[in-house]
Every structure is written in structure tokens, then in C-alpha cells.
Amino acid sequence: MNFARLLLIACAVLWHVLTGSPVYGADQAAPSEYAVKAAFIFNFAKFTEWPAAASGATHGQIVLCAFAGEPYGAALAAIDGKAVQGRTIRVRRGVRPDEIKSCHMMFIAESEERRIPELLRVVKGSPVLTIGDANGFAEAGGMIGLINADNRVQFEINNEAAQRAKLKIGSQLLRLARLVKER
Numbered sequence: 001m002n003f004a005r006l007l008l009i010a011c012a013v014l015w016h017v018l019t020g021s022p023v024y025g026a027d028q029a030a031p032s033e034y035a036v037k038a039a040f041i042f043n044f045a046k047f048t049e050w051p052a053a054a055s056g057a058t059h060g061q062i063v064l065c066a067f068a069g070e071p072y073g074a075a076l077a078a079i080d081g082k083a084v085q086g087r088t089i090r091v092r093r094g095v096r097p098d099e100i101k102s103c104h105m106m107f108i109a110e111s112e113e114r115r116i117p118e119l120l121r122v123v124k125g126s127p128v129l130t131i132g133d134a135n136g137f138a139e140a141g142g143m144i145g146l147i148n149a150d151n152r153v154q155f156e157i158n159n160e161a162a163q164r165a166k167l168k169i170g171s172q173l174l175r176l177a178r179l180v181k182e183r
Helices: 003-019 033-046 050-054 070-079 099-102 110-123 159-164 170-175
Strands: 061-067 087-093 105-108 129-133 145-150 153-155
Touching: 033 061, 033 070, 033 105, 033 129, 033 145, 061 070, 061 099, 061 110, 070 087, 070 099, 099 110, 110 129, 153 159, 153 170
Parallel strands: 061 087, 061 105, 105 129, 129 145
Antiparallel strands: 145 153
């Protein structure tokens, strides 16, 4: 079984564990696109290394700042408080731009597409893993873009942007991703 299939199974199982929902089968509804993307975000935290200075400032937490509308509310709430890398994920919404540098991860939903340039500019050079689901997010300077292709959620990585921010994305993710460069 290849790693991509294992990651997909892990996301489904993770969703089951996080929400208490059954892992879907033929007679059950599939998790929403938002739930799948939240599971991916959780897994991105598992396979990312932050510099020591960024890790110590938030006392055992990985802070995910979310710029996303209501469709993501329940999905992101499902990963809030879950443990990863011996730390607890804390989802923060309604974050002001001057607070973003205290985040470890930043998710920008397609609904906030007009704010992408501003938000990426604020974190430029900071160890904040940037994730978005707008078309061309990684090519616009974001680090991980969630894309819909072949009726499933996939992802692309701009590893150069991650390296500039002193983040190390695990080789497992890099092998599964479509690698892109900034335009």
C-alpha cells in the first residue's frame, strides 16, 4: 500500500477519532470537504518542524490562526485541543494582523482570498506555516495549497517559501505533494 493511500486512510480514521463520527463506508455519508481539509491541516502539523525559538513561546501549544468563514467552524473546532508532537493544537479565529506572528500555522480559506497578499506579507520571514485553499495559493507565496483534483482533496507545497521561514516540511509530505514554485 503506498503512502498516499495510507495518508488518506489516516485522515479518515483521524476524522473518526476527532469527531466520534463513523469512518464512512458505502452506506454512510462521506465527511465534508471542510472536515477533510481540517484533517489535512492536523496532519501538516505532524510533519512540520518549527525552529526552537518558535516552539517555546506558546507553552506547549501549536497555535493555528484561521481566517475562514462558517463552513470551516465545526471542522476546525474538531482539531482544537488535539495533541500533535507532544503539544496541543489551539485554533484561534478573529486574529488581528498584528497578532499573526504569534501563530505557528495560518489557514486562509478561499472566502478570504482578497486578504491573502496582506496576510502573507505580515508573516513573511516568520516561522508560520501558511496553508490556504484558494487556487494558486502556493504559487502566490503560501507554503501549502489545498486543492480539489479528481474529486478529492490534494495538496501542493511551495517548499522554498517554507525554507525561507525556517520551517522543515517532512519528506513524507513532500513526496505526496505536487511541488510548486512562486510566480
